[in-house]
Amino acid sequence: MTRRARPTTRIRLTAALCALTLAVGAPAVLTPSPPAAAEPGAAVVAEDFSAGTLPAGWRAVDGAWKVENGRLYGTSTSSAATNKITFGRHLDDFRVEATVRFESVTSATRWTALGLDVPADGTTPWWIATMRSGSTAANGLEFAERTTANTWNVTDTGSAPYAAGTGRDVRVAVEVHGSQARWFVDGREALRTGSLRRSADGGQALLVNGATVSFDDVTVTELAPNGHLRPDGSPLTVIVHRGASAAAPENTLVAQEVARRTGAHWIENDVQPSRDGVPFVLHDATVDRTTDGVGRIRDLTAAQLKALDAGSWFAPQYTGEKLPTLAEQLADLRVRGGNLLLEIKGAHTRDEVARIVEVIRAERMTGRVFVQSFEVDALRHTRDLAPELPLGLLRGSLDTDPVALARQLGLTAYNPSGAALAARPDVVRQLHDAGVAVLVWTVDSPAQWQALEQADVDGIITNRPAELAGWNAAHLQRSPATPSVAIASPVDGATLDRAQAPVPTVTAAHVDTVTLTLDGQRVATDRPLDLTALPAGRHTLRADAVGPAGRASATSTFTLAASPAGLGYVILTSGADADARTVLSTLLANGRYAELAGYADRHAGKRLPTALAAVVAADARVLAGN
Template identity: 70%
Template sequence: MVFTRFGAGRARATTPGRAVVGLLALTATVGTLTAVDATTPAAAAPGSVIVSANFDTGGLPAGWRAVDGSWTVKNGRLYGAAASGSNKITFGRHLNDFRFEATVRFESVTEATRWTALGLDVPAAGTPPWWIATLRSGSTASNGIEFAQLTTANSWNVTNTAAAPSAAGTGRDVSIAAEVHGINARWFFAGREVLRTSSLQRSTGGTQALIVNGATVSFDNVKVTELAPSPYIRPVGAPLTVIAHRGASAVAPENTLVAQDIARSNGADWIENDVQPSKDGVPFVLHDSTVDRTTNGTGAIRNLTSTQLKQLDAGSWFGPAFVGVRIPTLAEQLADLRTRGGRLLLEIKGAHTKAEVGRIIDIVRAEQMTGRVFIQSFETNALKYSYELAPEIPLGLLRSTLDADPVAVARQYHLTAYNPAVAALTARPAVIASLHTAGVALMVWTVDSASQWQQLKTLGVDGVITNRSPELVDWNAANLG
């Protein structure tokens, strides 16, 4: 999937003055998500139903393999029983991106801690290691919902737990589902997302499975649907995602609402910014640790109050057309994006305490922008705090040099994107395929030349952070396919 462009305006701002005048006539709307066919396996494509079973024929569907335990079909349902241990039935085929759903009913349990599971990556023979999305009959317990792995040593590696919003209990149908993109997965209970993980360790041949433990469970309406890759991964032939570095910073003062307006109106998919707190704890949009370079003031941002920062001129340094432009607060920037359209790649700049990250998260939520914000940082602690406070917001790690194993790092920090410097990536482009296989996108910084845009598109990079977003939008249009 790719994002449609924000805004209908196509006029190009070639000078700062012309850009500001042009803003008065431009309007922006929020883009929608549209499906784009990606590279597809031979047997299916995104949206294809790989498995669909309602058991009305009275027998197991073709290709289903009862690995162990008792598995029978009666009254239009599949019954699995396991007095102890974990009994499995496998089916389907290996998929990197898919949705797995079923209606389940605990018929009886030995105790409320017993469980059933959707097998997300299970060898057809049922041998470990395998990954599951687990549901306990006592689903409102703190570990009533889990993502877990059975290791080759037959020990459990439980990576994520949560409580379901209601009890599964016994004798009642519950709809459950998991959506998987590489190492990332989401757990749904009765249509509601209740848990996420970025810790799956995928095999090259694991299939799907149903598993019961210490219980008799019946299943109906089992369905596996292939999904397009992560919405942040660019399908083959699709244009590069355009990320406006500090707004349209080549034609307007960086990290201002004016730069944001120009980038959005000229078609940028995302606005990228930098956020730091004032002395009184208000997050402001500023790149440097001091205000000296981009305002008429002096001093460290953390030594200046929000009142002092709001008095500074953040535009005249760039050109006379921008005299009086102010440093926006994060709340002001998000309010502008919410009302006029756009998404924000929000960089937490420099070391932040958990409380400071919490203030940022609170503002994102207050502005109702959690679905349109993507947090990135060089600071791994900032990402750690962000995940703890708002696991629903996607995360990207900025790197000047590549890690020895970017996929392991992506798993460690729950990354949706790995965002390296262009020179680091082009020196070792093989990491792109491994990250994509893991469901992790790449957003590369900071790239302003058409020759490098072409190189990155050929390599399979997903997004480009650029100072020249209007030019990249035009280049995309001229180089489709």
Template identity: 75%
Template sequence: MTVSSARSGSARAAGTPGLRGRIAVALAASVVSGATALAVTASVPAPAAAEPDDVVVSEDFSAGTLPAGWRAVDGEWRVQNGRLIGTSTSSSANNKITFGPHLTDFRFEATVRFESAQAATRWTALGLDIGADGSVPWWIATMRSGTTASNGLEFAQRTTANAWNVTNTGSAPYAANTGRDIRVAIEVHGAQARWIFDGQELLRTSSLQRSATGGLALLVNGATVSFDDVRVTELAGNAYIRTPGSPFLVMAHRGASSAAPENTLVSEEIARRGGADFIENDVQPSKDGVPFILHDATVDRTTNGTGAIRSLTSTQLKALDAGSWFAPQYAGARIPTLAEQLADLRTRGGNLLLEIKGKHTRDEVAKIIQVIREQQMTDRVFVQSFEVDALQFTRELAPELPLGLLRSTLDADPLAISRQLGLTAYNPDGNALLARPSVIADLHRAGVAVMAWTMDSAGQWQQLERAGADAIITNRPAELAGWNAALLQG
């Protein structure tokens, strides 16, 4: 086994988590409840020092024995003919071998071959966050022998109740079957991950619930599987920078605002079902200081009421009809509070691109952050604003939250202001960005992502993809998700 470090120095800071999911399905006009996320705890040794591009694990099993530090928790694990072989004789036995340090941002890859399988439903997995003793809870990226099934690939959690919580499923273009080498790779950035099958990205999640110390593992269920060329590489922390050939992050502008009343929970649900990775919204305070989701300074355009949002109490705002203006079937939709929207995203899935709309005092920003923390959503919220003060307040009060600066025109020096504000992303008008696309590469070299707004046509998406932009804020999230799917298919 080779464990190497390309650079010396202390461990890098924890990466910025985020989110991504895919593929459009039906629209919905009602919001239903889901299960509350489970807390994750684990116990393994403290993480080793590592930096981006460090190769943390590199193992070809040429020594002929189990590598030092690899722990066969259960089942039969042996090294034979230059490959690690794991055997599980029962579909109820999730046999594991654990190894490696805890990492926040990493790529975990291996060559995997089913030598035999009791059925096409039996599987192998890369363990993404699992204690050294293999105890629950843990997270895995699963591949079945019958990978062409609708659940041939999965992201799943084994819960503290020893039950399955399958968060994302997908299929591969051909079956692994037996006797076939498949190069699998999982790229993890905090709570999000992407599944890569023989070089093709096929599945994403934003639902990983990370422990503070969990390491890595290989698992086998109801099969004999061999592994070779296991490699784990530390990645840079900005998960929002798109790798070449991968799809855009889909940011649903005010939800699915072309299909439902903007900034409502039904608009959010339609966007989520349409494949949006993030819901983009606007937050402002009521007269009594409650953060509400509303774009305009007044309620006149999008409700049956009148007046400035800051002049109306939360009780008055909640009494307004925020759906009838769009279409009769949405009568009775309400303006959600920030807490209500975050609770919906937490339980049903999804991430929030939260625009602090207009001037806010430090105390008003502090209230927004308080709500995010109370809803346990700091790892799934990205804050953006046109207001530099609001971003500075956010950075002071919640340095863990990623920040994006909205711009109608490009700054003379986007790099300078990105460094000044500690930005994760620079978020300009898409047309302004296309007039000067060279800034994208400059920002990427500085570790800053680029999110363009508000772009609704395939022609614009194609131009921005070629220019290297990372995310699109759009009124048409389902269409962009479909465009992304076509991009992945070449």
């Protein structure tokens, strides 16, 4: 199951987060182009092959394809033949999934694939997500393009958690959002790419190479366009701060190269204009800290900035490293791979934002750039000029109503500091319900990553991308933790009287839901227990928890004892008429418990409610020793 915007498929406990303390020339005229509309949740394809024939609209482009025994079979007799069957329609945002079984293979290197952008006639170029039968190999999973020259462009490789082998059903899925895609094996993300080049009309396909493969339960579902929401089964998105700023001089191309090799999904950098209007990648308002020059970036020309040494301050081996322009950074990302989380640093005019947008479009990187800023006006300008670019609002403290502001600005993500989010962790759920992702900055501690993961945030900006990527990998390898639940209050074996109103305290871990019952009747977990109407004696509070890895339960048994204080509280809050309360209170104060019981019996349903009279009479007789 995956999240839609916001497709809440489970409730995550956020208590762990509460303890988190985390710390060139005039711009061109730009014509906005609206993003493609989406119909989230619409099933475009849903096929179980029960009809016994190829479904309508499915096109066997090449090779042998047949439906038999409720499954679709595709056969390729050699590694030189890649056979395809196409179906579906072009979608910008979708999930394609299928149950796949290798029936036979010519070798463990042979493969099957889900076609992500394939013309109906199967002609090149096309993009696929591949799985080998030896899926635990380093390239057991791939994202790849078959080019117009009939060569392979393999952009990303990885391994599945186990070998697909032969004769084994494997549920696979790929979520696609424009140029971004995630590969899932049995519900867990195993590989991600940001390098898809999409066509205007390519649909979906199934492919086989050197194997006979059967398929069942093939579905294609249209998704909402926000691919930055973390689907179930996906790890935290790793966003590296200022390039790999802990290992190389920040905001440089060498830092970007190091970041690329850490396994980071996005590279975060800052952009500001030179005096002559060229967008440069630099964090500070001045060049003093990170170059051998001095002065404000806005006071220096592009030529002056390019003459500076931006590497020797960090380490001698980086001497001569230059400040990159935004165009240079984007060209490097386009050629060598990577996605950019671009912060528009400081106040920018509309023309300055227009120049940034012009560069992004000129470098053909609109599908791989995410714009964020602390400056609301910069985001408004970006939205007006380039509505196809996702937007994130950076915040050092939370707004009163982040959801309302996100809607007003058309945000894809709301990006608070870790410390700010710790103050109001419920904001994550509220933003997700509104279809807005949450990317948190700047967090470097594994303990804090754990808290944020449990809080369901979507991504983390960090100075330690390699460590976070490794933490993610280890986290995905772990089986879901066994749920646990305990009742801390009332403590087991406690004796209470009716004057008390204990609030049940339940602690739980690795659970989605907790249900609380008192003597089999459901009660709220956040409200005091009403002991005034319960019979004296033993009562059982039970907590039942359900988590991804199973169920857990706990009980606490307490005794409700008759006492003068408890009985006095019942009388005073009884709703009986004033005269009856006076008589009852007088009898109680004088210890005349037998008379008190008799009075309650005689006036039940008259001067005091029947249920109340029964409680008063029962407790009075206990106190009287009867």
